[in-house]
Amino acid sequence: MKVIADLTLVPIGAGVSLSPYVAACEKVLRSAGLKVQFHANGTNLEGDWDAVFAAVKRCHETVHGMGAPRIFTVLKIGTRTDRDQSMEEKISSVEKRLGKDLTGRLGRE
Amino acid sequence: MKVIADLTLVPIGAGVSLSPYVAACEKVLRSAGLKVQFHANGTNLEGDWDAVFAAVKRCHETVHGMGAPRIFTVLKIGTRTDRDQSMEEKISSVEKRLGKDLTGRLGRE
Amino acid sequence: MKVIADLTLVPIGAGVSLSPYVAACEKVLRSAGLKVQFHANGTNLEGDWDAVFAAVKRCHETVHGMGAPRIFTVLKIGTRTDRDQSMEEKISSVEKRLGKDLTGRLGRE
Amino acid sequence: MKVIADLTLVPIGAGVSLSPYVAACEKVLRSAGLKVQFHANGTNLEGDWDAVFAAVKRCHETVHGMGAPRIFTVLKIGTRTDRDQSMEEKISSVEKRLGKDLTGRLGRE
Numbered sequence: 001m002k003v004i005a006d007l008t009l010v011p012i013g014a015g016v017s018l019s020p021y022v023a024a025c026e027k028v029l030r031s032a033g034l035k036v037q038f039h040a041n042g043t044n045l046e047g048d049w050d051a052v053f054a055a056v057k058r059c060h061e062t063v064h065g066m067g068a069p070r071i072f073t074v075l076k077i078g079t080r081t082d083r084d085q086s087m088e089e090k091i092s093s094v095e096k097r098l099g100k101d102l103t104g105r106l107g108r109e
Numbered sequence: 110m111k112v113i114a115d116l117t118l119v120p121i122g123a124g125v126s127l128s129p130y131v132a133a134c135e136k137v138l139r140s141a142g143l144k145v146q147f148h149a150n151g152t153n154l155e156g157d158w159d160a161v162f163a164a165v166k167r168c169h170e171t172v173h174g175m176g177a178p179r180i181f182t183v184l185k186i187g188t189r190t191d192r193d194q195s196m197e198e199k200i201s202s203v204e205k206r207l208g209k210d211l212t213g214r215l216g217r218e
Numbered sequence: 219m220k221v222i223a224d225l226t227l228v229p230i231g232a233g234v235s236l237s238p239y240v241a242a243c244e245k246v247l248r249s250a251g252l253k254v255q256f257h258a259n260g261t262n263l264e265g266d267w268d269a270v271f272a273a274v275k276r277c278h279e280t281v282h283g284m285g286a287p288r289i290f291t292v293l294k295i296g297t298r299t300d301r302d303q304s305m306e307e308k309i310s311s312v313e314k315r316l317g318k319d320l321t322g323r324l325g326r327e
Numbered sequence: 328m329k330v331i332a333d334l335t336l337v338p339i340g341a342g343v344s345l346s347p348y349v350a351a352c353e354k355v356l357r358s359a360g361l362k363v364q365f366h367a368n369g370t371n372l373e374g375d376w377d378a379v380f381a382a383v384k385r386c387h388e389t390v391h392g393m394g395a396p397r398i399f400t401v402l403k404i405g406t407r408t409d410r411d412q413s414m415e416e417k418i419s420s421v422e423k424r425l426g427k428d429l430t431g432r433l434g435r436e
Contacts, residue, residue, distance in 0.1 A: 001169065001170070005368070008403060010290050013233055016230060020424060023421050026421060038421065039364065040331060040371045040373075041331065041333035041371050041403050042333065042368075049169075057110070064190045070234050074183070074403060076183055077169075078179070078180070078181055078182075079179070079182075080178055081178055082178035087368075090368075091367055094353060097346055098353060102353065113259065117224075122342055124340055127339070128311040128315055135312060148321070149224075150223070183294060185226060185260070206237055206238065212256055219388070231409070271380050274404075278406050287407055288407040289404075289406050290403070291402075291403070292404075294400070296398070297398050299391045300396035
């Protein structure tokens with residue numbers, strides 16, 4: 001079963017700067033053979049269910065291993081059986097309707 | 110690694126009444142040997158990481174098997190290494206500070 | 219427009235024990251004239267859109283005022299126009315299908 | 328109070344193709360004077376608290392107005408009082424640690 005997911009991992013009790021932990025998790029995700037897309041509030045993932053969730057587990061283990069005593073994660077998970085769909089296709093199906101590129105850095109109109 | 114999680118599973122393209130799907134997922138969760146607590150916006154889960162995520166996967170498989178072509182799930186996941194904590198303890202640590210039972214059905218003050 | 223929501227507020231950079239902040243937010247929510255239901259991973263809310271979101275904003279202001287430099291919140295929001303539905307009705311529609319009370323403390327079967 | 332948020336709006340009971348609704352919401356967000364960044368699982372928003380939440384409310388009103396009887400939305404909300412931070416800065420703080428551009432379309436390593 002294929003998954004398109006969005007992961008936000010928040011270390012708790014590890015201070016106010018989270019970027020060292022986020023960067024370490026990002027390395028884990030990128031070495032897991034998944035399609036990954038980092039964004040301002042999380043990381044989009046595309047891959048097989050088991051590979052995606054194994055990578056999420058490794059992120060928790062890695063961030064705890066760096067000293068964070070507590071982690072709060074939010075995961076959005078999308079699966080579908082009617083047809084195969086990639087993250088690029090999800091984006092372009094909306095772009096086509098609006099007639100413009102939506103992923104340029106930080107549009108405002 | 111132990112997890113306390115909150116699962117909300119939303120079938121898409123399966124009509125406006127979601128309770129048949131939610132009930133089927135609830136059965137899966139309750140047969141998985143997890144601590145489960147159903148609430149108005151999801152189901153709280155407590156158990157070992159692998160058992161929790163295996164049950165979530167079975168929910169997706171079950172709900173797709175019932176005919177829902179698409180599923181959107183939100184999962185909140187909490188882990189901690191500083192100490193063991195149960196769902197009951199999470200609730201009572203806040204109740205103690207407020208000096209009242211917070212889980213009575215639908216308090217308003 | 220009526221809303222049924224689920225709020226999880228996570229103070230960041232405020233140590234590992236979050237219960238003082240969660241309790242303060244809970245007081246804000248309960249004084250806002252909303253239906254509230256505390257659970258192990260958040261607080262369910264039912265009320266008018268503007269009242270719900272005004273209370274969420276006051277929670278952020280209150281928790282920052284207590285010294286938390288950073289807050290991460292997850293909000294699930296449900297609205298519907300086909301019919302009125304309460305949190306109790308959402309729960310009982312699933313309970314009816316399963317023939318049992320699902321909100322007893324921490325069922326396992 | 329400034330907010331960086333991530334919005335995912337899921338129409339329920341409106342069929343399996345959600346892109347017409349997502350595109351309409353996107354138009355609302357882009358006409359609201361917010362910084363917006365569309366991605367494969369939602370839309371990142373940056374702006375004043377009241378402007379962000381007014382736009383989210385208009386999205387619900389717009390999507391219900393198009394005929395969707397029910398909507399489920401997930402919102403991640405970040406606020407901080409220790410310093411001002413933009414979405415670009417959130418991204419670059421992680422990119423600096425990894426020594427690479429993370430927002431190129433769908434990296435895999």
